[in-house]
Amino acid sequence: MANKIQKKAKKCIKKIRLNKLINRHQQKADVLKKLFFIRFLYNGKTVDEAVELMEIALSTGHRWLDEWNEGGYENLYPKIQKWWA
Template sequence: MNYYIIYLIMTKPEQIPIQKHITYDELLYLIRHEKYARVLTRLYFIKYRYEGNSVIISSERVGISSPVGHRWQKRWNESGYEGLIPRYTGGRPPKLTQQQKDQLKQILKSRNGWTTNQVRELIINEFGVEYCLMQIRRILKEFGMKYAKPYPHDYRKPDDADEILKKHS
């Protein structure tokens, strides 16, 4: 620990006290039975705060910055254990709606032999949305479609070529 942190600890009293929503034994029980690593780290932070360590020391012990420690403590003080559970917002909304994806899937099933470039052009023409080829592959995988190396099809081949072949052989 460097001298600057010691100086801060000695000169600055703890500004926001930790609220003890549960007993220390209940906190230890939660730590022993926690499944998720992120929540477990946050519980250890709270444990160190319960033991009387400052936010800076507790943050250092679990390997986070002190602003993150202050945020975790604020969430603990406001909501208890539920405040420590990560809040995922789901990320960026998709460019295609579920209805458009269903429509795309029907169009793709109507014909075999699509290339990713053809699917990309289809999405641009039908829906006015542009995706990179990697995202096209993800969409196809989401649909349960497999993509393979395309081979050329002879446009002159009749639809009943297999039956004609059986008759002549």
């Protein structure tokens, strides 16, 4: 089995484009994680229980809950940092 030929990924796009795609989808994955956290709360879990299930810090859970309570779904997306601000 050690002599088995390993498959390689065909380079269909440039690496910089691949990195941009990863970054775009990472944001969506982060929002999805926050939505799972909120669903735990909707289902009756406490913040302490939900952060344990999500394996995140308690402070992160409270920040996500505050974001949700202040602006709902749209507020779960990261805020764009402007370099001049």
